[in-house]
Amino acid sequence: MLMNSWSLAEDYPTITWDQLLMQSSVDLSHNEISPEALQNYMDAQDQRLPNQALSGKNIAISGFVVPLEWDQASNISEFLLVPYYGACIHVPPPPKNQIIHVKLKEGLAGIQTMDNLTVLGRLNLDGNVSEYGESDYLLVADSIQYDVEQKNQAFIWATLLTLICGLTICIGWFVGICIQQKNKLLMRILLSFSAGTMIYLSLAVLWMQLNVLSVGLWIGGFVALLLLNRILHTQGKLTITALVIHNIPESFIVFSTAMMNIWLGLLLAVTVICHNFPLGCGLVLPESVKSKKQQCYRTLFTGIMPACLAILMYLFLRSILSMEYLIHLSALAGGMMLYVALKEILPKAEPSQYRRSAILGISIAFVVMILLTMLIAIG
Structure with a gap:
């Protein structure tokens, strides 16, 4: 499952974290940036709905690892994928619409907390609550691309x-x-x-x-x-x-x-x-x-x-x-x-x-x- 090549790129199009969200109706105007406008913008970002169009789609997305579960051989079997370093552990968690709960088909060795990697698999709108944060998405991983070089x-x-x-x-x-x-x-x-x-x-x-x-x-x-x-x-x-x-x-x-x-x-x-x-x-x-x-x-x-x-x-x-x-x-x-x-x-x-x-x-x-x-x- 752990791969260094990009052979599956065509079957799993790469998306960004912003693509996980529906478009927001609230815009932050550069001409008028007041504390109220900024707060409204941040609230709108937190409340943006998950992108329904991605449900059931094969995707590839890069992020940082927050381990959740290990198998009997101490290999990681479930983790949260988050968009920036330190999220959920060193700093507060991002909104649930920016957290992906990843499940692996088999335990994976060699992955540490806050490792940066790319996960390829089917994305579903199936949220999960863990001790590190709540997620809107579940991704069953078909492959993990970990660029060692x-x-x-x-x-x-x-x-x-x-x-x-x-x-x-x-x-x-x-x-x-x-x-x-x-x-x-x-x-x-x-x-x-x-x-x-x-x-x-x-x-x-x-x-x-x-x-x-x-x-x-x-x-x-x-x-x-x-x-x-x-x-x-x-x-x-x-x-x-x-x-x-x-x-x-x-x-x-x-x-x-x-x-x-x-x-x-x-x-x-x-x-x-x-x-x-x-x-x-x-x-x-x-x-x-x-x-x-x-x-x-x-x-x-x-x-x-x-x-x-x-x-x-x-x-x-x-x-x-x-x-x-x-x-x-x-x-x-x-x-x-x-x-x-x-x-x-x-x-x-x-x-x-x-x-x-x-x-x-x-x-x-x-x-x-x-x-x-x-x-x-x-x-």
């Missing part, structure tokens, strides 16, 4: 993007070393930019999940570094701790997105690179680390370790790792980053003496991060 290529590109994001911190540190003595004004602006980036990311993470738990973790991260600094007096290590904790969920999102869509992963990677570079400049600061060689090793650890951990998490923990956990980890790191920005990075830019350069760096950071955030939202 495409998955391997996606893994290579996703790994490269994630590692490049981490290495950007190292590049930022190297640039900071080069200009630290030669151009102190530029260094102060870069440090202010780094602090502004940290402040923006800290506030953005808090705003993304504004609830009691996330706010508590955010405050806890700030207080934890405050207490550790007073007890241990190791500012440099605290900076590295905050950046590592922050970069783990960030690297996971870049990697998992690139596995699904390389262009969207590239867009996220560009955003990460733009703020990792000035963060690397900030690692030049710790006065307790006299040796440039030791600084280099710590910077490599800060950049590479989160990327490697994120890749391992995707490979071995993606079936149990909830996006909610990553958001909570980001909230904790957000509080830590705010402390590092206000107590370690920004003071080195001497804002009391060089107010204009500090304001310029922070302002540029906020503008750049807002533009990148908008670009991600559009993408």
Whole structure:
């Protein structure tokens, strides 16, 4: 049943997820996008009826796997097919008109949670309710097409993007070393930019999940570094701790997105690179680390370790790792980053003496991060 060829393509025409739905009578006008119009549009999308014309038809459709049942040999026998990565497990389920309950004629080995594959079979309007969501469609699979070569290529590109994001911190540190003595004004602006980036990311993470738990973790991260600094007096290590904790969920999102869509992963990677570079400049600061060689090793650890951990998490923990956990980890790191920005990075830019350069760096950071955030939202 597991195939790598496309020999059945003529008998099973490929459809898109939007073709599963009847046309909606509600249109979202670009001339008038109000909160009410947007809500009406989203409600209409959820309530769109299944496409009756597809009932009983042979189709091929690509999506992501949410396992439901296994046979006695632990091979997957039933699963939900969903249109985007993380649905039903890492994020809330899509509407029932965008979930397909797939039944296999025989158990299938080698398929994991959130694998991207193409299912060929007869589609019926026969809904099902499971612990992961309700579906309008049942598809009895005649064949599963699993492009191993495409998955391997996606893994290579996703790994490269994630590692490049981490290495950007190292590049930022190297640039900071080069200009630290030669151009102190530029260094102060870069440090202010780094602090502004940290402040923006800290506030953005808090705003993304504004609830009691996330706010508590955010405050806890700030207080934890405050207490550790007073007890241990190791500012440099605290900076590295905050950046590592922050970069783990960030690297996971870049990697998992690139596995699904390389262009969207590239867009996220560009955003990460733009703020990792000035963060690397900030690692030049710790006065307790006299040796440039030791600084280099710590910077490599800060950049590479989160990327490697994120890749391992995707490979071995993606079936149990909830996006909610990553958001909570980001909230904790957000509080830590705010402390590092206000107590370690920004003071080195001497804002009391060089107010204009500090304001310029922070302002540029906020503008750049807002533009990148908008670009991600559009993408």
